[in-house]
Amino acid sequence: MTPSPVSQSSTSDVIIIGAGAAGLMCAISAAESGKQVQVLDHANKAGKKILISGGGRCNFTNLYTEPSNFISQNPHFCKSALKRYTQWDFISEVDKAGLPWSEKKLGQLFSDKKSEAILNMLLDRCDGLGVHIQLDCSIETIEKTNDEYFVLQTNIAQYSCPSLVVATGAMSFPTMGATDFGHRLAKQFDINVTATTPGLVPFTFDAFEKGRFDGLSGVSMDSDIECNGQSFRENILFTHKGLSGPAVLQISSYWQPGNTVTVNCLPDFDLGESLKEQQKKNPNKHLVSILKNHFPERTIKAFCNPLDVSQPLQNYKHSELEDIANLFQKWHFIPSGTEGYKKAEVTLGGVNTDEVSSKTFESKKVKGLFFIGEVLDVTGHLGGFNFQWAWASGYCCGQAV
Ligand SMILES: Cc1cc2nc3c(=O)[nH]c(=O)nc-3n(C[C@H](O)[C@H](O)[C@H](O)COP(=O)(O)OP(=O)(O)OC[C@H]3O[C@@H](n4cnc5c(N)ncnc54)[C@H](O)[C@@H]3O)c2cc1C
Known part of the structure; x- marks a missing residue:
């Protein structure tokens, strides 16, 4: 890359x-700690992912945040920062700014106003503290x-500083300005980066499952989903490419190519036992009419x-009823893949936490x-x-720079 001619130079305590x-x-x-701060971003707007987050209402924290909610090669790394800047600290910022919020489910806090309100709260704080934000800034070297x-x-100026903070995110949702810049920079300074893959991402079906579930695009169901010893209970959603929905996004972060995913589309219920009981009580009832108590007809199909599920219950052996129940309650499939970084909410992996202090976020090498x-x-x-x-890593690093 040929560096553009630079007309000015600027020095700050910290560049982010x-x-x-x-x-x-x-x-x-x-x-807030008295540092002179310059922020540089190549995008034409700050906080683009905040704007699109939470379906436009920014799910800004979770009441039940615990280290066990995070995936890392070193599961202990996140503990210190999460303890020093908690969900309650961010909620208190939101309250101080007078922004209304609600818990939707499972401790997930959303802004009652558009996500922009959360972004503006942060930008107003930056403004009040004299932070300078330079957008449309391409960093060349x-x-x-x-x-x-x-x-x-x-492309704007030459900047220099004794403390440089890399907060460039990773590769998920490139349309929002995401890049692998941070990983490349780490490598430039000989800092190890672990393997990266898309996380919180929809699965794609192979040709067989695609054909089988073709008519279900848009159907969602409360389900238990399991893979690699992890399980989540939330909705799954059939798409025209495969399977999405919160339960699927969660389990995708634990999935490796080739792994089988198991879905129970009727949690907290024993369909096999129920069918056998119904057979005893109402042998002439048709199996499909019992299944319709739980699922719409196109899902059953x-x-x-x-x-053939059109017969009276008495025509089925117990083992056949069990097999039919298992189709819904032990549905095993191997995703053909995921929808990739384009649709992933996050990137798994990244700068190796062994290379960075969990207290200050400073590189141990540089x-x-x-x-x-x-x-x-x-x-x-x-x-x-x-x-x-x-918020937690940003806050703790800001205290240390
Ligand atoms: C669709 C979607 C919805 C989401 N919803 C939620 C949610 O509701 N709740 C939640 O907790 N998480 C959500 N997430 C995840 C969350 O957005 C990210 O985990 C979070 O934004 C990461 O913050 P960050 O500051 O590390 O990176 P980012 O927010 O990605 O910020 C990185 C910044 O660096 C800039 N940058 C990148 N490369 C360069 C470069 N080469 N030069 C200069 N600047 C650069 C980018 O333009 C960007 O402004 C969502 C993600 C997506 C994609």
Whole structure:
């Protein structure tokens, strides 16, 4: 890349690359501690992912945030920051700003106003603290000088600082400005990055399952879903490509190509036992009419095809009733893949947490270089946990820079 001619230069105590959730929180925290802060972002708007989050209502935290809600090669890494900046700290910021919020379910807190209200709250705080945010800024090179300053050549100016914070997120949802910049920068400084994959992402079906469930696009069901010893209870949603919905997004973060996923579409109920009881009580009732008490007809067709469920119950052996119940309650399938980074809410993996202090987020190898938020190998479950990680890591880093 040929560096653009640079007309000005600027020095700050701290430069934060990335005006997303983690970067903005870090800027507030550092500026509150008296630091002069410059934020640089290549996008034309700050906090784009905040704007689209939570279906436009930003699921900004979760009441039940615990380290067990996060996936990382080192499950202990997130503990310190989550303890030092809790969900209650962020809720108190939201309350101070007078923004109304509601718990939707499972401790998930959403803004009652549009997501923009949360972003504006952060931008107003930055503004009040004198944080300068430079948008449309392409970073061309970053070097560390002998006097321990980082020098950034950009299309706008040359920037330098003793503390450089990387808050560039990762590759999920590239339409919102996501890039692998942070991982490349880590590698430039010889900092290890763990393998990355899309997380919280819909599954795709192979040709067989696609044909089987073709007519169910848009159908959603409360289900238990299981893979690799993990399970989640929430809705699944059939799409024209495969399976989505909160339960599927959650389990996708634990899925590896080739793994079988097991779904129980009727949790808290023993369909096999119930069918056998009904057979005793009402032998002349048709199996399909009993199944219709639980599922719409097109769902029954898709799951049971090519089995004949139109007969009176008395015509079925117990083992046949069990087999039919299992089609709904022990549905095993191997996803052909996922919809990839384009549709993933997060990126699993990232800057190896062994390389970074869990207290300050400073690289153990490169003094003055910090990594926060999604660029790190810390990924939350669905439900406000990823923003809580961005706030917590951003806040703690801001205190340390
Ligand atoms: C559709 C969708 C909905 C979501 N909903 C929720 C939700 O409701 N609740 C929740 O907790 N989580 C949600 N998430 C996840 C959450 O948005 C992320 O985990 C969180 O934004 C990560 O924060 P971050 O600051 O680390 O990165 P980001 O928010 O991604 O910010 C990174 C910033 O860095 C900038 N950047 C990237 N590369 C460069 C570069 N080369 N040069 C300069 N700047 C650069 C980007 O433009 C961006 O502004 C959602 C994600 C998606 C995709």
